[in-house]
Amino acid sequence: MEYQKYIEGRKAVITCKNVCKEFDIRDRKQAGSFRxxxxxxxxxYENEFVVLFGPGECxxxxxxxILSGLDRPTxxxxxxxxxxxxxxxIERGVVYQSIALFPWLTVMGNVEFGPKARGIDRxxxxxxxxxxxxxxxxxxxxNAFPISLSGGMRQRVGIARAxxxxxxxxxxxxPFGALDAQTRYMMEEEILRIYEHEKRTVVFVTNNIxxxxxxxxxxxxxxxCPTSVKQEYIIDLERPRSYTAPRFLEIRQKITRxxxxxx
Amino acid sequence: MKKDFFSKYTVISxxxxxxxxxxWYVLTAKMMIVPAxxxxxxxxxxxxxxxxxxxxxPDGATLxxxxxxxxxxxxxxxxxxxxxxxxxxxxxxxxxxxxxxxxPIFDFLRPIPPIAWIPVMILWLGIGTEARAAVIFMxxxxxxxxxxxxxxxxxxQVHIWVGRTFGASDFELLTRVAIPxxxxxxxxxxxxxxxxxxVSLVSAEMLASTRGLGYMxxxxxxxxxxxxxxAGMIAIGILGGLLAVILEKVENRIVKxxxxxxx
Amino acid sequence: xxxxxxxxxxxxxxxxxxxxLPIIGFLILWQLAAMFTSIGNLMPGPIQVIESLFISxxxxxxxxxxxxxxxxxxxxxxxxxxxxxxxxxxxxxxxxLSKMFRALFRPLFELIRPxxxxxxxxxxxxxxxxxxxxxxxxxxxxxxANVALSVYMGIQRVDPVLVGAAKMLGCSERQLTFKxxxxxxxxxxxxxxxxxxxxxxxxxxxxxxxNSYEGIGWNIHAGQQTANMTQVLTGMVAxxxxxxxxxxxxxxxxxxxxxxxxxxx
Numbered sequence: 039m040e041y042q043k044y045i046e047g048r049k050a051v052i053t054c055k056n057v058c059k060e061f062d063i064r065d066r067k068q069a070g071s072f073r074x075x076x077x078x079x080x081x082x083y084e085n086e087f088v089v090l091f092g093p094g095e096c097x098x099x100x101x102x103x104i105l106s107g108l109d110r111p112t113x114x115x116x117x118x119x120x121x122x123x124x125x126x127x128i129e130r131g132v133v134y135q136s137i138a139l140f141p142w143l144t145v146m147g148n149v150e151f152g153p154k155a156r157g158i159d160r161x162x163x164x165x166x167x168x169x170x171x172x173x174x175x176x177x178x179x180x181n182a183f184p185i186s187l188s189g190g191m192r193q194r195v196g197i198a199r200a201x202x203x204x205x206x207x208x209x210x211x212x213p214f215g216a217l218d219a220q221t222r223y224m225m226e227e228e229i230l231r232i233y234e235h236e237k238r239t240v241v242f243v244t245n246n247i248x249x250x251x252x253x254x255x256x257x258x259x260x261x262x263c264p265t266s267v268k269q270e271y272i273i274d275l276e277r278p279r280s281y282t283a284p285r286f287l288e289i290r291q292k293i294t295r296x297x298x299x300x301x
Numbered sequence: 302m303k304k305d306f307f308s309k310y311t312v313i314s315x316x317x318x319x320x321x322x323x324x325w326y327v328l329t330a331k332m333m334i335v336p337a338x339x340x341x342x343x344x345x346x347x348x349x350x351x352x353x354x355x356x357x358x359p360d361g362a363t364l365x366x367x368x369x370x371x372x373x374x375x376x377x378x379x380x381x382x383x384x385x386x387x388x389x390x391x392x393x394x395x396x397x398x399x400x401x402x403x404x405p406i407f408d409f410l411r412p413i414p415p416i417a418w419i420p421v422m423i424l425w426l427g428i429g430t431e432a433r434a435a436v437i438f439m440x441x442x443x444x445x446x447x448x449x450x451x452x453x454x455x456x457x458q459v460h461i462w463v464g465r466t467f468g469a470s471d472f473e474l475l476t477r478v479a480i481p482x483x484x485x486x487x488x489x490x491x492x493x494x495x496x497x498x499x500v501s502l503v504s505a506e507m508l509a510s511t512r513g514l515g516y517m518x519x520x521x522x523x524x525x526x527x528x529x530x531x532a533g534m535i536a537i538g539i540l541g542g543l544l545a546v547i548l549e550k551v552e553n554r555i556v557k558x559x560x561x562x563x564x
Numbered sequence: 565x566x567x568x569x570x571x572x573x574x575x576x577x578x579x580x581x582x583x584x585l586p587i588i589g590f591l592i593l594w595q596l597a598a599m600f601t602s603i604g605n606l607m608p609g610p611i612q613v614i615e616s617l618f619i620s621x622x623x624x625x626x627x628x629x630x631x632x633x634x635x636x637x638x639x640x641x642x643x644x645x646x647x648x649x650x651x652x653x654x655x656x657x658x659x660x661l662s663k664m665f666r667a668l669f670r671p672l673f674e675l676i677r678p679x680x681x682x683x684x685x686x687x688x689x690x691x692x693x694x695x696x697x698x699x700x701x702x703x704x705x706x707x708x709a710n711v712a713l714s715v716y717m718g719i720q721r722v723d724p725v726l727v728g729a730a731k732m733l734g735c736s737e738r739q740l741t742f743k744x745x746x747x748x749x750x751x752x753x754x755x756x757x758x759x760x761x762x763x764x765x766x767x768x769x770x771x772x773x774x775n776s777y778e779g780i781g782w783n784i785h786a787g788q789q790t791a792n793m794t795q796v797l798t799g800m801v802a803x804x805x806x807x808x809x810x811x812x813x814x815x816x817x818x819x820x821x822x823x824x825x826x827x828x829x
Contacts, residue, residue, distance in 0.1 A: 108728050126731035138725045142747040142824045152733035155743065183824040203733060310667035317668045318675070339690060405586035412804040414766040416682075419773070420788030420796045425606060500680040504770050507682065508785075515683070519774075522686035530686050538679035545678075 044256065044272045048083035051207055051239045052105060052123075055079055057114035059100050074100045075111070076264035082207070082241055087233060090243045091250040092260030092268075093298055098243045101265065102211045105241065106130050118206070128156065131200035135212040137192045139184040145171065145195050146180040152203040163202075170198040173232060190221040197232060207239045214249070226252055230277065247297075251290050252279050262298040269296050341528040350532035359529075360520040362512060364536065370512035371502060372540070374430060378437020379498045383491055386442040390449025390490070391483070395475050407446065415440035415497055416504045428509040433502065440501040441494035448490025452483030488552045495548055499541045514540075606793070613797045620798060626786055628778055630802055636779040637768055637806065640696065644703025645764040649757055652711025656756075657749075659712065660719025661741065673712075681706040681767045685774050699771045706767030707760035714756025718749035751825050754818040761814055765807050780806060 059075040074097035082088050092098055103109035105116055107123040107130060116123045118130070139148050149170055153163035171177060174194040184192055193213055200208055213229075214222045226249060233240060244250050250257050251273060259269040271293060279286060322343050328334045330342035337345070353364040362370075392399045393407075418439045419432075426432040456479045464478045480487075506515025514537050521529035591610045598609030608616075620630040628636070658665040659673075684705055685698075692698040722745050730744045772781025780803045787795030 103728075106732060108732065126728070128732075128734040130732065132729065132732045134725055134729065136725055138723070138729045140726065140730075140744070140747070142750065142822075151730070151743075155730070155736070155739050156734045185824060199733070310663055313664065313667040314671045318671050321672055401586060405590045408587065409590065412807050413800055414762070414769055414803070414807070416766060416770050416773070417784055417800050417803055420784050421607075421793075421800070423788055424791060424793055424796065496680075500682055500766075503680055504682045504773075507685065507774060518683060518686045522690055525690070527687065527690055530690065534679050534683045534687065537683045538676075541680060542678040 040272050041270065045081075045083060048086070050081045051084050051118060052082040052241070053117045054081070054105060055115050055117075057101075057104060057111040057116060059097070059104060059109070060112045073264040075104070076266050078114070078266045080258055080267055082239060085237050085239055087240045087242065087253060087255045089250040089254035089257045090241060090260060091247065091254075091257050091293070091297075092245065092265060093262045094245050096260050096262045096298075097265040098245070098260065099211055101260075102132070102209050102241070102243055106132050106209045108132075128152065128203040129206050131203060131205035131208045133193070133196050133200045133208065133210040133213045135215045137184075137189075137196045137213075137216070139192055139195055139199070141184050144181050144183055145176060145187075148184070148195050149198045149202050151199060156203070167198075167202055170201050173201075173235060174198045174228070188221075189217050190225055193217065193225060194228070197229070201232075201236060201238075205238070207241060210240060210242045212243050212245065215244075222249070227278070229253065247290055247294055248281060251275075251286060251293070252281065257293065259293060259296060268298070269293075338525045338527050341531070345528045346531045346535070349526075349528040350535060353529065353532055359524045359526065360517050362517075364517075364532075367512060367514050367517050367533075368536065368540065371506065371514045374433045374513070375437060375498055375502045375544075378434045378502070379441045379495060381434075382438045382441025382494055382498065383445050386445025386494070387449045387487055387490070390446040390487075391453050391475070391480065393446070394450045394453035395479065407443075410439075411443060411447070415443065415501045419501075419505050419508055423509050433505045433510065433513075436501050436505045437498045440497040444493040444497060445487075445490045448486050448493065449483065452486025452490075453479050455486065456482050484556045488548075488556060492545065492548060492552075495544055496541075499537075499544065503537055607797060608794045612794055613801060616794050616798045617801055625783055625795060625798075626778070630783070630798070633778055633780050633783055634802060634806055637765075637772065637781065640699045640703055640768045640771075640779065641764050641810070643696075644700040644768070645707045645761065647700075648704045648707035648760060648764065649711055652708045652756070652760070653715055653753060655708075656712040656715025657719065657746070659716045661745070673709075677709050681763070682770050685771055688771075689775055694775050698775065699768060702767045702771040703764045707764040710760035710763055711753070711756040714752050714759070715749055718752025718756075719745060721752075722748050750822055754814075754822065758811065758814060758818075761810055762807065765803075765810065769803065 057075055057078045058073065060071040060073045063070050063072050078101060090098055090101065100109065104111050105123070107116075107126045110124065123130075140151065143151065146164075146167060149167040150163055153166065154160075168180070171180060174197055176191060176194055176198070179187065179191065184195065187195070196213065210229075214225050217225060229240075229242075230253065242253060244253075254271075254273045257271045257273060258267055259271070260266070261268045271289065273289060275283075275285060275289075325340075326342050326344065329337070329340050330344070341349075350364070355363060357363055360367075389399075389403065393403050394400070415436065418436050422432040422435040422439075426435060453475075460478050460482060461474060464474045469477060502513070503515040506513035507519045510516045514533050518530045518533035518537075521527070521533060595609040595611055597603045598607065598612075617630065622629065625633065655669075659670060660666075681702060685702055688698040688701045692701055726748065727740065727744060730740055735743060768779070769781035769784070772779035773785040776782045780799055783802070784796050784799035787793070787797075787799055
């Protein structure tokens with residue numbers, strides 16, 4: 039019931055239908071395939087902040103790769119609006135756990151990379167890049183190389199870079215997984231601030247329940263490998279949320295109880 | 302697997318190599334574009350290689366005895382260079398005093414290419430086997446010391462702490478922790494040494510010897526017997542490759558639990 | 565801040581003194597040994613060698629002064645090494661990017677590669693005669709494989725996540741090659757160039773020892789032929805300086821071009 043009310047009047051941006059993914063195993067002894075995703079179906083609606091939450095190594099990254107178009111499903115299909123997603127495209131942006139900045143480019147160079155590759159007018163793309171750099175709070179670091187930045191600062195660049203193409207959907211694959219706890223808390227607040235400022239649909243992957251409840255409008259709980267949707271939760275807490283509020287802890291406990299135990 | 306073996310590209314590779322020899326043959330034997338003293342045809346070269354096993358002209362020995370002479374010196378020099386170089390590198394990295402004494406001499410010798418020692422050794426030891434062995438020794442010694450040294454120095458501090466907490470003595474730490482963890486580096490040093498030894502040996506034989514493969518190709522040139530020169534080069538290439546393969550087999554036996562690519 | 569800087573300078577000079585001290589000790593020991601023991605019959609002391617090095621700047625060794633010899637060697641290295649770097653990069657990139665190219669040339673390359681550079685010297689003389697061309701060829705051969713293999717390895721180790729990120733940002737295949745794959749290979753290119761440089765210098769020295777009338781290699785060889793140990797050692801010192809200088813220049817170039825790869829300390 040709650041779910042029906044939630045999706046009422048919302049446009050589905052990403053629709054994922056019966057997606058399966060298998061990887062070939064090549065070993066000296068045996069050949070076969072390994073199933074990571076088993077019949078995954080889900081919808082993601084306009085401008086919502088969805089968290090894909092699941093136990094470690096359950097196939098979340100494979101799911102993100104398929105949703106973003108970097109990888110093809112073995113069976114099933116993914117649509118963005120009415121068009122099927124078959125390859126990477128600028129309508130979707132990705133923020134990575136390994137951050138994956140181009141180390142030979144400056145902060146500005148990284149943020150400008152997408153618009154430049156598309157051949158957008160230089161002055162215009164520079165202006166937009168500067169705007170985003172300011173938004174993520176890195177003004178003054180435009181000409182710094184990634185190696186001289188801290189982990190948190192690097193991921194800010196990663197976020198700005200993903201925004202630079204103005205994608206409809208942003209996928210964030212455990213973006214704060216490599217950061218220390220303090221920086222992580224700070225970045226969680228930052229990402230919400232950026233999200234409020236530049237409204238986009240965000241699909242955020244994490245294996246941290248606290249992070250999931252803190253950020254999400256909706257949490258999609260995934261089964262352990264081979265993965266599919268186990269349960270969905272609408273998180274109707276007011277923002278800014280408090281990690282220690284009774285309701286917060288209650289939701290957190292409930293989801294933890296529902297979750298498959300990883301090995 | 303089978304499909305891979307007969308892939309399009311394997312066929313192309315086979316054609317490419319065959320074509321190389323066919324073109325070589327046609328250009329030299331059929332079209333006579335280049336005279337035989339510049340480039341004999343491949344059949345002549347392989348013929349010369351086979352015949353040389355029994356024929357002693359023009360350099361006074363069969364291929365077998367040249368190979369034996371080369372191998373003997375190479376293995377002797379490499380053996381001593383490794384036998385002394387590896388322990389010295391280890392001791393230099395582990396004991397400060399050894400480092401203080403040996404390091405400066407070492408920094409002095411390092412930038413000198415091993416073959417530059419050939420004249421020195423000839424002046425000191427004459428043009429006999431000793432001079433050549435000494436040159437090979439220098440060639441093998443230096444890379445061995447450097448790589449063992451860095452290998453021990455890179456021993457992870459955590460591993461040493463673990464050893465300490467189990468009450469290992471300093472010497473036990475060296476033999477049980479540092480040396481095993483430095484083995485990949487030590488073998489890298491040995492591989493490099495083997496390569497440079499073989500090169501130095503051929504150079505030394507070309508400059509000062511009456512035996513060995515280097516001598517054989519040098520004489521071949523003086524008699525304009527290009528077929529012999531090429532046959533000698535092939536023998537040198539095959540033997541050098543063979544030695545490297547043997548060392549790699551030994552390495553795979555000894556070094557276990559390695560991370561990274563391949564195998 | 566000011567205090568810290570002073571401290572750093574102090575530490576640095578201490579370190580320099582600490583590294584120099586044993587070397588100076590070694591030189592003194594060598595000098596004493598050459599003066600007072602039978603080692604003196606085997607080789608001259610460092611003072612004599614350095615003296616002879618300085619004298620050779622003005623007074624020719626054989627046909628040329630030592631700096632002219634060095635220039636001859638330098639020219640050979642530059643021509644052979646320069647062309648090896650250019651063609652090696654192109655070859656390595658093609659190997660890495662094109663399956664077809666790899667299928668065509670990798671086996672031939674692997675067939676020829678085990679033959680060490682020096683073994684090519686006699687045939688290069690038969691092919692190109694005794695003049696410069698044969699030396700260029702030898703240096704080229706010595707350097708080429710190192711550059712090519714290093715670049716090839718660099719291409720194989722391009723981070724797939726980086727490639728994915730570029731694709732997501734709208735990179736075409738062509739842009740991918742020039743904007744992602746090649747830049748991320750630059751450190752590998754430089755490390756290949758460093759190894760190739762020492763291989764190239766080594767090659768030029770053997771080539772000059774076997775077949776030349778000038779160059780640093782000739783110097784060393786001529787010293788041996790006239791049983792002049794001082795000249796041999798002078799040549800070796802000159803060679804060491806030559807090699808270190810070239811490597812240092814290359815490192816500087818790398819530092820300039822790869823500022824992003826090393827933290828500025």
